[in-house]
Amino acid sequence: MSVPMGTSIFLTSQKEILAKTFRVTTEYMPKEANALEIVDPFTHSIQWSRRFAGLKLYLSLLIFGWEGYEEVIDHQLKMGQLLRELLLENGWEIVNNSALPVICFTDKECAKDPQFIKWMCSRVIESGEAWLSSYPIKGSDTIRACITNYASGEENISKLVELIGQKRKEFILQRY
Numbered sequence: 001m002s003v004p005m006g007t008s009i010f011l012t013s014q015k016e017i018l019a020k021t022f023r024v025t026t027e028y029m030p031k032e033a034n035a036l037e038i039v040d041p042f043t044h045s046i047q048w049s050r051r052f053a054g055l056k057l058y059l060s061l062l063i064f065g066w067e068g069y070e071e072v073i074d075h076q077l078k079m080g081q082l083l084r085e086l087l088l089e090n091g092w093e094i095v096n097n098s099a100l101p102v103i104c105f106t107d108k109e110c111a112k113d114p115q116f117i118k119w120m121c122s123r124v125i126e127s128g129e130a131w132l133s134s135y136p137i138k139g140s141d142t143i144r145a146c147i148t149n150y151a152s153g154e155e156n157i158s159k160l161v162e163l164i165g166q167k168r169k170e171f172i173l174q175r176y
Helices: 015-022 055-089 116-127 154-175
Strands: 102-106 133-137 140-146
Touching: 055 102, 055 154, 116 133, 116 140, 116 154
Parallel strands: none
Antiparallel strands: 102 140, 133 140
């Protein structure tokens, strides 16, 4: 079984942080380039080996540029804010405080039942329409949703809120 490799990007204008983070020395790669005017990418950037996990980042940056990255990140942040607003409008309680599009939420009444969070996450996942997880905050489980797909739009967010609203109603009906 192969395990997919993820990748990420770390941006900084401080070269010394890059050196501390990525410094690797091996016998098969060129030695330090201190005497050169260029920065040796092997010791100052992500993996350049056979797996070259950063290729997907470099290619998307090449195609979309910094402006494209900025647009996507701004869009995801806006979708996260929209999700927060719709959750609150529909009687959910937001439990975390983050500008990132990662929202932890609950229903105060339903959450009194220790099965609610697990039940809600599993029913949403079983629907095949969305994916949620549980995440503990201050000793209590919460429902965790995050905007991870750059193509997620307002209609997707609205559908998610509608779906979890339906599942909450199902939970309440089965409970009483």
